[in-house]
Amino acid sequence: MSAPVIEKPSLRAGAFGNATGLSCRECGHQVELGPHYACPECFGPLEIAYDFPAVTREEIESGPRNIWRYKALLPVPADIETSPNTEPGFTRLLKAHNLGAELGIDNLWVKDDSTNPTNSFKDRVVACALSAAREFGSKVFACPSTGNLANAVAAAGARAGIKTVVFIPSNLEQPKQVNSAIFTESLVAVDGNYDDVNKLASEIAGEEDGWAFVNVNVRPYYAEGSKTLGYEIAEQLGWRLPDQIVIPVASGSQLTKVHKAFQELIKLGLVEDKPYRVFGAQAEGCSPVSVAYKAGVDAIRPVKPDTIAKSLAIGNPADGIYVLDICRETGGAVEDVTDDEVRDGIVLLARTEGIFTETAGGTTVAVLKKLVKTGQLDTSLETVVINTGHGLKTLDAVSGRVGPVATIAPTYAAFAATSLA
């Protein structure tokens, strides 16, 4: 093994389940399991490599009703469910009769991750990062964030009894601060924008011993958590892959991991091999991947985000190039929508399916609609759309758009005079 800059932690046997090492996604260089994220040879991103045993549907179905039912396919120990964690996952997969009818899609499903413990898909990835932090003996569990990730890290750390430190921009709205500070004593406001906070986090990760920054030095473990979205969709469809899937793109990690999950299920013989098309959703105000897709190029040009879909506002998406590959190879597409379309998407999903999504979900629903309108999506095929978070966290996006239809005196006569009687 090379990688001389990398310290070798002492790990207990089975600390990472069936994971065998870290593998560079660019050059294939192998590194031992540890708190590493960049290839020491080429600086490419490291990814978990596994040696999976035979896994049966029955084994999975007899597991807990959360992401740990898939523990054999994640970099976690076999006893993971006995360590206090938020027990995320196994969220609703709802048949979207009304939204399907509205958009003209025969067979549409919504995977609703807004009902996770802290109301976004981030609970999945953070649970895997927490397991890694435990196994590395980390003393602090940390992240830079402006929203969903901060909530998930602070809550998971509280429950696990590990010290958390969460870094946010100091100008963040107070409600968002409360939603993290409620869980941790150590919310740190940083005078700067999100990029400044992120940069500071990387510096601290480099300087301080024993700090596990979920999206920095334990990122390879963290990112694997998104695979569970793919596993669940397949299992909830009755161990079957959908024909088409629409996924929001921020860093692009979620989309690549759902695709990876589908591929793993095929290889393990848990679902039938079949073609499926993967679609990425972005907001126009931060659409570097969509722009590259439409231009037919491979290089992604970073942008300065300007959109209400803050949780998708990553101007230089780390996994953008992989998203392009997957969407092109599977016959999907990457599309983007305006902020007004995002707001319409939020209201549309709420009015048709009773799901209140955040701006990221509004983006995904609006992109779904646009894909139909532009003929890029086949409306006769079974389609899944992912809702990654909760509208209660982005109330401002729609507060000007919805409200009372009437204000009346508290009498039957006043009511009878409305059009509702």
Place this chain on the structure above:
Amino acid sequence: MSAPVIEKPSLRAGAFGNATGLSCRECGHQVELGPHYACPECFGPLEIAYDFPAVTREEIESGPRNIWRYKALLPVPADIETSPNTEPGFTRLLKAHNLGAELGIDNLWVKDDSTNPTNSFKDRVVACALSAAREFGSKVFACPSTGNLANAVAAAGARAGIKTVVFIPSNLEQPKQVNSAIFTESLVAVDGNYDDVNKLASEIAGEEDGWAFVNVNVRPYYAEGSKTLGYEIAEQLGWRLPDQIVIPVASGSQLTKVHKAFQELIKLGLVEDKPYRVFGAQAEGCSPVSVAYKAGVDAIRPVKPDTIAKSLAIGNPADGIYVLDICRETGGAVEDVTDDEVRDGIVLLARTEGIFTETAGGTTVAVLKKLVKTGQLDTSLETVVINTGHGLKTLDAVSGRVGPVATIAPTYAAFAATSLA
């Protein structure tokens, strides 16, 4: 059958599953199934009567991962899961290691209903009310509410494709209005307080044909939904009843229904018969049941609510006397806490278990703490505490209490100068 004032709707066979009729909780008078809630003989509350078949654990366990796994024990048809609904329930039962250690309780669990579709236990009762509204052929699904119930009704109606009309006080804070208006075109603001809105709802229920007000004329069906909390706790403990359970008291319906669920499970042989103690939790600013309990009297004296625990602020609780009976008979108690203790309870649950609860949950956790301190709860016995809703809906309660520990410049030097490095 008497009850001449009651119209008899034509119902399809099996419309209400194993329910056989409505029975007066006061005089035992029987009424046929229909949209009725008050006994025509004595005006007592009507409750669903059943003739349960044999039900096995295996049948339940093979059902859907939501409340419909218990459909044989609810007033719903056998095909209920095929009608679009929000699919609530089967929420987390978390072993509360840290909270237990903090309070000195050996074996403590939190049943967390904040992860329901609209983030409160109301999704359970509304799902049962929706089924009744469907079977009665109701054309409008409605409620008066200031919070959780409005969200649940508006969302469930949207998903079911039935028209909803939701009545709220016109001075309700805008975020709470948005959280219902997002789902329905027909949010009606009423110039008056909640009592005025409630009274108007009853008038409309009496005047208009085909309106199902969930908590008025279909209340007997609605209320049964709370039984699922009891069923789930028993099943998630491994088909076993806890020794002690702490439940918030607003109308008192939830507490009586959890007790009813435990009794049904015993009668059906699904759990072993054993003693358990039921405790009720109120906020001091609206504690009519706790006051009666402590005074050792049976009569409940209505109060004018004045507490931050708005979702518990029912000054004249309909089921208060039944709560007194149950808590006394089982050897439990009813206790109350101040608003400051409620806020502390919210922070305590968040910091120990990573669950952000609303003021009602803060009340329940604070009462749990007080019950330990006053020696009313046996800390050596297995105890369950119910969290009924989400802190994102009552952010104001704690926004002055939690926040950043430090504000720093975006440099490692600035971080290193804090106590966190």
